[in-house]
Amino acid sequence: MAESMKGLKRTHRCGELSLSNVGEGVTIMGWVQKNRNKGGLVFVDVRDRSGIIQVVFEEGSMDKEMVEKAASLRGEYVVAVVGTVSKRAGAINENLSTGAIEISPIELRILSEAETPPFPIEEASKTKEELRLKYRYLDLRRPDLQRNLMMRSDVATLTRKFLADEGFLEIETPILCKSTPEGARDYLVPSRVHQGEFYALPQSPQLFKQLLMCSGYDRYFQIAKCFRDEDLRADRQPEFTQVDMELSFVDVDDVIEVNERLLARIFKEILDVEIATPFRRITWQEAMDRYGSDKPDTRFGMELIDVSEVVKDSGFGVFTQALELGGTVRAINVKEKGSLGRKQIDKLVDFVKDYGAKGLAYIALGEDESMRCSFQKFMTEAQLEELTKACNAEAGDLLLFAADKHKVVWDVLGALRLKVAKEMELIADNTFDFLWVTEFPLLEYNEEQERFVAMHHPFTMPMEEDLELIDKDPGKVRAKAYDIVLNGNEIGGGSVRIFQNDIQEKMFELLGFTKEQAAEQFGFLLDAFKFGVPPHAGLAYGLDRMVMIMTGEDSIRDVIAFPKIKDASDLMTEAPSVVDEKQLDELGINLNAK
Template sequence: MAESMQGLKRSHRCGELSAANVQETVTIMGWVQKNRNKGGLVFVDVRDRSGIIQVVFEEGRTDKALLEKAAGLKAEYVVAVVGTVERRSGAVNENLSTGEIEVVPLELRILSESETPPFPIEENAKTREEVRLKYRYLDLRRPDLQRNLMLRSKVATLVRQFLSEEGFLEIETPMLGKSTPEGARDYLVPSRIHPGSFYGLPQSPQLYKQLLMCSGYDRYFQIAKCFRDEDLRADRQPEFTQIDMELSFVDVEDVIDVNERMLAKLFKETLNVDVPLPIPRMTWQEAMDRFGSDKPDIRFGMELTDVTEVVRECGFGVFTGAIENGGSVRGINAKGQGAMPRKKIDKLTSFVKDYGAKGLAYVAIQEDGSVKSSFAKFLSEAEMNGLIQAMNGEPGDLLLFAADKNKVVWDSLGALRLELAKQLELLDKNEYKFLWITEFPLLEWSEEQNRYTAMHHPFTMPMEEDLDLLDKEPGKVRAKAYDIVLNGNEIGGGSVRIFQDNVQEKMFEVLGFTKEQAYSQFGFLLDAFKYGVPPHAGLAYGLDRLVMLMAKEDSIRDVIAFPKVKDASCLMTEAPSVVDEKQLEELGLERAKEKE
């Protein structure tokens, strides 16, 4: 029978008590983690978000009725205990922050009883994720998830403090806006008052934050909810949170400076990790050439080597054919892996096929210096030696090569490099390696749409020295864009924005927009730009991904209170769900008939 807490006031959280509280009378409240009944001696562990404290009910010291009540406590009952803090009579528990002390009770109240939970509430639960997410309110009681969400809260608080001190204003932008199809797919919200019309939920506050710069707010930030109705991947959420910012009268250096100092503060104050400043920088081109990725993990080596010139004249058609088609031949040296079994190499070959590669060529250098290779018969001894030398190959090494168009070679070897690092356990989660990637291509060619599309968005400023290439060779134009990368994950990205009319018009022209199309999608922004627009730039972080890396988790679901699963549904609330016909009528909508 549940009792009232009337007359009781919690004095401490469970994990806040220490030897400094010995002999004090305290009131704690929380959930029963464990109840160990030794007959005449009952140990009850009480848990709240701060930790666990042991309460000891003992015959001779504890009132008999109280001892009987304690013996009946079950896991997850909610209790209030009034008692005295004493040093432990038994052994100290080194694993608990309260391991030196225990509470000897004077009063126990059962505030709420609990059914047996469907899985144990403990750290690193081995329960299937589907079950945990169905009962997420229980899953969230686990100490590891509670630590993650407390870390997330601390990060958000520190961001607010830091940016406020730097002169940023926190301004909220609308959730119900205009749908802008350029980019990912929007979530649409039907309007009851305007039948047949829809709002789009924001994929980012991009246009609004640029308007705020036009309105003279100088420095804006927001911890913003964003939505993308994208194709599904295991670790992608339909809604996510951005740390979003925009600054006026600045260039690349100013944005990088304020963000480096913010990251250093976040990591120092939450994890006590020193981020060495300045953070190293690398151009997009260098990142692709060295790592096959625009978000390289620089915690380990195994860099790509371009051997196109070395094999240009060789007799191996796979290599020469790729070169003749304007592609390249590149390789990675998996140090000390020369004895890798053929079966494992075949697995790696099928792995790279997912990234567009037709296969992998390999050279395994044996400890005695002899060579096993999938293509040795096509090369002379001198050519093979030249290739091994170009790859810095030594006895015991495994050299792996891809030959194709540059994009395929980069994608496949970039992914292979990471896969090998995982297999060889080269990735240390306690290491935090930051990197800025700069000078992205402004545009990328879309085969599907048969036109150039913006690599970031249509408002990204080209590098001044490349402006004259917009007409002649748009594919070679570099952008004033920058990403911040941590351990092979892009955690944030941004750019300097176009603020001159003529450059913006030229950009739309290159993207294949007519003036009418540009105005129908972005008219309000283009109109605002007629009334005096300052040079401005910005950046946005994915808060979920940043906290995931700080918490050393593998999935963003472990740092979001109520995440969706891969098909964008919520197992706990069963959203999305079918709605009442009356609601659809009010919105002027009807359900499409299912096809036979």
């Protein structure tokens, strides 16, 4: 039967005690992790978020009823223990921070009994994630998840402190917003008062933070909830958290400088890792040409090699046709993997088809200077020698080639170099490799919609030296945009914003908006711009993704308290769910579910 904690007050968390507390009277409260009954000697491990401490109940030295009560304890019972800290009588447990001490109790109270959990509450659980997410409140008791969430809290607290000290104001922006057509799909919220009309949940606070700059708030930040109705993967959730900021009277270098100092402070204080500043910077074009990715992992080499000039006169149609259509031929050199068998190479061919490739050409060089080549009959010996030389190939190397449109080749080889590097264990663990990717294209052409779309958003400033290209060749215009990349993950991105009406109007025109459509969607922002708008720029981090990397996890679900699964549902609460007809009637909604 559960007892009251009346009269008791916790003095310490379990993991806070140490040898310096020996001889002190303490009261701890927590969950029973283990109970080992050795016959008249009962060892109980009590756990809270700070750690575990051992409590020893021994017949003869204390009340027999208390020892019997201790023997009745089961895993996940909630208990309060009053006692004295003493040195361990037995062997020290090196795996526990409290492994050199134990508590000799004088009182034990069972505050809450517990059924047997559906899975063990332990680190590095092997239980299927679906079951753990269904009982997430139990999963969150595991020490590794608790450490993750405590680190997340520490990162958020430190970020707030740093930005406040830098003169930023924390200002909340609305959750119920106006739907805008650009970007990802909105989550919509029907209005009861304005039937037939909808709010949208914010994909970011973008428009509001720009309005705050118009309002003179100079430096804004917010740890903001954002929502996107898009397909999920390991580093994406339908609702996520941004560290969002905007600054007035700044340019690219100003935003980068303050954020480098913020990141250096976070990694030093949270992980005790020194991060050298300034970070490297590479342009988007260089990132794509060298790594096939706008978020390149530069902890290893295996860079893309452009061999278009070398193969343009070859007899291999796959290469020459791609070049005739304005594409490219590129390769990666996988060192010391020339012995890879045909079946293993075929698996790589299957892998790249998911990235748009029709196939994958290869040259495998043996240690004995032999050659296996998938297109050998189409090229002369001299051409093959020139090609391997262009790839800096040596005996034992494997050369993998992709030929297609630039985007397909970048996607294919960018993904392939990552896959091969992971399989070959070329990526150094416990390293944090930061770089900025700058000068993104302002626009990208959407072939399905047959129009240009903004690569970031419609308010991104073109680079001044490219303004003359806006009418002549808009696809070549670069943006004053910048992404911060960590270990091959984009953890944040931002840009300098357009603040001149003529450039903003031209941007909307390029995106296919009429003046009337632009006014309908963004009129409140455009109106604000009529009353004096400062030059401004900003950036937002994905807090979940950054903490995921800091904790060494593979999924952001492991750093979010109550995440969704791939179909955007919550296994614990069973959301989304059917609602009453009465609620739908109040909203004026009739369902026509597919």
